[in-house]
Amino acid sequence: MSDGTSNIPQVSIGEVIEKMSRLYTGVVKEHRSFRETPAPFLWGAPGVGKSEGVKQIADKLEQTTGKTVIVTDIRLALFSPIDLRGVPVADTERTFTVWLKPKILDLDPSGEVINLLFLDELSSAPPQVQAAAYQLTLDRQIGEHKLPENCLIMGAGNRSIDRSVTFRMPLALGNRLLHFEVKPDFEAWKKWAMRHHIHPWVVGFLGFDRRKLCKEELEAEQMAFPSPRSWSFVSNLLWILKDAKIEEIYTEIAACIGNSEAAEFVEWCKCQDALPDTEDIFHGRKTA
The missing domain is CATH 3.40.50.300 (P-loop containing nucleotide triphosphate hydrolases)
Known part of the structure; x- marks a missing residue:
């Protein structure tokens, strides 16, 4: 139909x-x-x-x-x-x-x-x-x-x-x-996200893979899925639970956007967290 x-x-x-x-x-x-x-x-x-x-x-x-x-x-x-x-x-x-x-x-x-x-x-x-x-x-x-x-x-x-x-x-x-x-439009969403204090990891991950902003083809019983709304929920979790390691809040993130997208997001965040700060590199405090 x-x-x-x-x-x-x-x-x-x-x-x-x-x-x-x-x-x-x-x-x-x-x-x-x-x-x-x-x-x-x-x-x-x-x-x-x-x-x-x-x-x-x-x-x-x-x-x-x-x-x-x-x-x-x-x-x-x-x-x-x-x-x-x-x-x-x-x-x-x-x-x-x-x-x-x-x-x-x-x-x-x-x-x-x-x-x-x-x-x-x-x-x-x-x-x-x-x-x-x-x-x-x-x-x-x-x-x-x-x-x-x-x-x-x-x-x-x-x-x-x-x-x-x-x-x-x-x-x-x-x-x-x-x-x-x-x-879905990432550029329009990004402008909104910057004005509304969406967590940098959410903005960065979706800039890395814009297809993850919104999942339009859904299975019949799929309750948790990525959308601009559910990504704002993830952002709230990251700000509220800022002292927790990202892997410790995987379950809460998956409850917002689903298991597969949450697994990709958490792995991306772990890589970002492991990168040295560019200011430290510029000032000779870190070399890699």
């Missing part, structure tokens, strides 16, 4: 950040409406950086527009269609039913604010909930609840080939979105 991503552009998360930031900055500076821009949807493997990319788009928009960007993260898989529309109650004259707005749609309409409504894991939501997203993505409302004019929408989800919980996206919803397949 096709995963539905064979006919869409493949981009790195860095390209997504650049393209969407440029588009939305243009909307603000040209005094256009966010209604004029279809909501982008990011397809990609678990941990490839889709959610982090949306946060970086928000940060970049703040820098380029001078506005405060508020990200509202909605995991639609946790909602029912009724949850999105709100709670039905009788009106004051007890003649009609009105719907109380759900708290997640209580967005700041201020002109100094941009609301970024992020529909994460949308492809994991059952069909009835995805159907409820039709009106939200195109008409920017659910029932009588309208989104403010300063609201933009983005979505993300896993592909069917990722062996995650996914439901086929209805074509009616798919045709309301801009589709991008996010592919």
